[in-house]
Amino acid sequence: MNDRGARLEKKHILVIDDDESVAKFFREALELGGYSVDTAKTGEEAVEKSNVNFYNLALIDFRLPDMEGTQLLTAMRETVPKMVKIIVTGYPSLSNTMEAVNKGADGYVVKPIMDTDEFLNKIKEHLKKQEESERYSEKKVAEFVETRFKRKKARR
């Protein structure tokens, strides 16, 4: 029952962007999409918040006032490896994309996002994938626990 309850809970998304208007739009759009949204203005703030709270997904601006988005990626890959990380950039280029992917980004979107619905669908997909892989690992754990438990039982 606890499991199900957690799943029904809103997914948490952290929007990291120093531009308040942009951050506000993301918050509103994502909230409309049914997510719980937090914002951070700097890389540091993002690291702090992600350490305290759990987020399923982070939208990371490519350029932040205190660090590059890719630096933040590297930092958060270690602390919150399971969080889906999507880079948002105003400067699309192949080298930027490659760098982001290499540093552990799960996705890459370009500002301005002309089709918001499509964007929301992408987010949904990412989160679904995450959920599936989580469920898969949960299942594994459950199986593991079960077998261990059974063995213990058997030994007795």
Place this chain on the structure above:
Amino acid sequence: MFPYFVALAGVSVLSITVSATITYRHRERSIIAGALVVVGAAFWLMMDALQLASNSLSVKLFFYMMRFIGLVFVPSGWFVLALLISGYERYVKPRNIVALAVVPFLTLLLDFTNQSHGLMWSSATLNAADPYLPINITSGPGFWVLVVSYSYALILVGLVIFVRRISVSRSSYRAAGLQMLLVSAVPWALNVAYVLNRSLFPYFEPSSLAITVAGVLLLWRLVYLPLMNVVPVAHEILVDSLDEAIIVLDGLDRIVDANPKAQSLLGRSLSQAGGKSIENVWAEWPVIRKALDSEAGTGKEVMLGDEGEQQVYEVQGSSVEGLIANVPYRLVTLRDITERKRMENELKRYSEHLEEVVLERTKKLQQAERLAAIGQTAAMVGHDLRNPMQTIVGALYLTKKKLESLPESSKKTLAQSSVIETFEAIERELGYMNKIVSDLQDYAAPLNPELTQVDMRAFTEEIMSQMDTPRSISTRLTVSDPSLEVMIDRTMIRRVFTNLITNAIQAMPNGGELRVSLSRTGKDLLVSFRDTGAGIPEEYMDSLFKPLFTTKAKGQGFGLAVCKRMVEAHGGSIAVESKLGEGSTFTVKLPIEK
């Protein structure tokens, strides 16, 4: 008197030995002439010395007579030497030497036959104070005429020749010449002093000793200053072989001398032209004269010769003074500088061209720098526009969502107010803005093509099939070479082709034909896109490939500029031909081999 005898005899023997050795080692005419002077003087000196060794009048008189054998060689030898070292070698000929020998021969004849006529000396007595001292002699007219006058004349003429020679010499030779002159003049001066007043030299006549010593010094100078020796000879050869034409004119502009080069310029030999006024001989003279009188600079250059075969000469004039007193001679030198002039002109032209090239390059560089600066700014502006654009797009989206959640009745009212259409228009324009910003960033971004082997026919066909071409426009692809494979960056060239095809389609709003053709010329692949559209006005042609240039109300502005950059990043080029009302052809040239 004995020490004197020994000393003088010693000097004599030593001098003869030295001069003989020098002559043996350096068998040159001037050395031989010099040696003749020394030997003559040394013999004379020996006879004088032997006179001192005896107190008998007849013995003394015998040696007195004998001394003339040596003496007669001195002036003649000196004269010949002066001719040789002063550039009058050509006069030293056997015939002239025989002529020179006539008087000495006569002198000796009179000398040995004096007893019968007394023309050389009329009386001789022993010195009353000391019989060993030179005898007192009363010389006869033969002595004064044949010996003194003749010798003095020869010596004087020799000195004059020599002095003239020295005065026209270069300073390095002049110093040596003056030394030699001094050495030659001292014994003569002593001799004059002795002849005028014998009592100055009671013990012996100084002339023979002085001449002997001076002769040896002269000989030594001649050997150790071989330059001096060869200068006169070399001078003539040098002047004759010079590339410059040299003409010597006297005060009345009559030709005195001309070297072979000058003779060929004059068109006649020296024997034909010599002594004649140059004005009458040479038609070009007035031009040269004018050049000579002008100030230094280009005025010193004259053009001579027939039309078409003109040679440029540099003219130089200098007056030669002292050759003959107070009559200034003029030395005119003409140097052929045609070749130099040609090279100078070539160099000048080249440097002018270089200047042009540098200017052009600088202009290009400045343009490139300007574009780079614009590019950087553009990229920054583009980037900074993206956030506000995002906000607007976002606001639009959110508003639409809110409107969607309105009750149906309100929606109807909305539909009537055409708010939705307005939103769509805003969205469209935002899309266009987005494209401009993207192009701007593309244009500013560094391009590094990733080359892969591409079959151009298939590649082009694919792009053409993917284009959204209106029905009114027919498209055709012609390929001249079935296998055209090129190393290109697919993405970039795809954008270029897409862009050019889009432009062509837009140029034909009322329909027409788009012909794409692939061909190869040399090492290049040519892809041309020909439309039958409106064509491009002449005045736009230059700015066509510049960023932000467009004739469309909503053109890309960057389309062709980006195309150009991308093609150039491949080492290729893009060109356009157009005729108003007939259409335009854009041709992309890509290198097949790198």
